[in-house]
Amino acid sequence: MADSEILSCPNRRDFLGKATAVVGAAGVAAACWPFISSMNPSTDTLEKATTEVDVSAIQTGQMETVSWGGKPVFVVHRTDAQVASMKNSQGGHDPQSDADRVKKSEWLVVVGVCTHMGCIPAKNEDGWLCPCHGSVYDNSGRILHGPAPKNLVVPPYGFVSDSKIVIGEA
């Protein structure tokens, strides 16, 4: 009988067995996804992903620290002298021009988290000094010396008007 030959054909059985195993494994993998995904930020957390800042109240030479998704963001209204000196410098061991780090030269917006170990640097006249391990940043948030490997991160942001910026989307 042809039918029984087909039924007893070991290759076909092997194929069916392996196909079943593959589909089953794919199903188990797919079932794992909701569990993994649930540990990602929930939608209400994602809503906090943008922060609006009214910058009209920040006087020249002043800085305001705002929270963006739980992280501090420094919004600095730089003086003309600071802007001028930053334009002439490339920073320290992570060289970058000041123009690449700002949208309007008097406004510097950087994430206030030291790129070394995540402490919050303290502001002074010449920039920032991280209290944890002594990393020194200039008034463009660029690393000058100390253990931090990178400049302070510039978050995506944009001016929606002359006096208002939105951090979180460019």
Added chain:
Amino acid sequence: MVSRVIEWVDQRFPLTSFVKHDLTEYPTPRNLSYWWNFGFLAGFVLVLQIATGIFLAMYYKPDVNLAFDSVQHIMREVNYGWLLRYIHSTGASAFFVVIYVHMARTLYYASYHKPRELMWWTGQGLMLLIMATAFMGYLLPWGQMSYWGAQVITNLFGVTPFFGDQIVLWLRGDFSVGDATLTRFFALHYLFPFLIFALVGIHLVALHTVKSSNPSGISLADKDNIPFHPYFTLKDFFGLGVYLIVFCAFVFFSPNTFIEPPNNIPANPLMTPAHIEPEWYFLPFYAILRAIPDMLGGVVAMAVSVLIFAILPFADRTSIPGGARYRPIYRAMFFIFLADVLLLGYVGAKPPTGYFVPLGQAATLVYFATFFLLPFVSKAEERWMRARGLPADLQALFQQRPPRDKWNDKGETR
């Protein structure tokens, strides 16, 4: 490489011999039907409940001011939170469906007989732990049903002579179900599944000592046992596939079937809902509680109705194997009992008025009468069956292995 790693492990840990002895070459009766799937399914449901529970606990907050909203947060904002919660809430009901079928199969085939008494009793311990876990988990969403269910059930302990009030106070940690109660229920609801998991281990060690029962009711000769893998791994997985189709149909298309509507209202300690009833899996026992007019008597009757299953290995005094398969009177009693439990469940869901009161009382009487009559009925049934002549296939089984010998079987087939 792989074989060298396995060899390294084997010198220090009995990995290969364990897998061979308890999985791949574990001897299993070849005549097991799909009714023998439900132990595996219960294990699967347990693992799924633990997995979804752990992930839910990452967002749930056991605080009276936060609990209800944190569940809504899980439902609306956490990625796939709705899925995790609906799997968990549907899984609670599914767990009871599976273990009740598992128990019914044991009753039908009288599998609780020697040498499987410890299987039956550890299984009963598991049922009690699962009931406690389900009850405590039901408080956590902090809805109206959650609150008043916990209020009523903790009150039951008030009937304890002399110390009733102190025990209720101790259980709640407050003068009514409150923040302390919620937080301790959460702590214990997280703990108990791991106790269940450990007891399942003991249940399985006992199983692998006495081996699976089978529809014939006698220990089979070696030639009638087949290796667990691949025959029963495949059969179990096929059953799992069927189970998952039904389970997913509820999770995805009717997840609120097992969630009482009043539980979508936050708990209000100053107002009881018009009609409160426990989850369906407690309804028969709840009906027995209400059937006894006296409060202490009702609580005792309910407790006994759960625990009384333990007497079965002694109460069923027959020496005829196979349970309802060969014993017509036992079979009739099984189906009467099953119908009675369903009737009790129906009465438990109705308000305790009108003809539901005598109906519940009659059903309660039948429930207990089944257990108390069994010792006499089982003996009389055996006398009657032997006088009448045993059925031919049972006679053949006896000739294959005489009934006296079946208890001498050490369970070792190799």
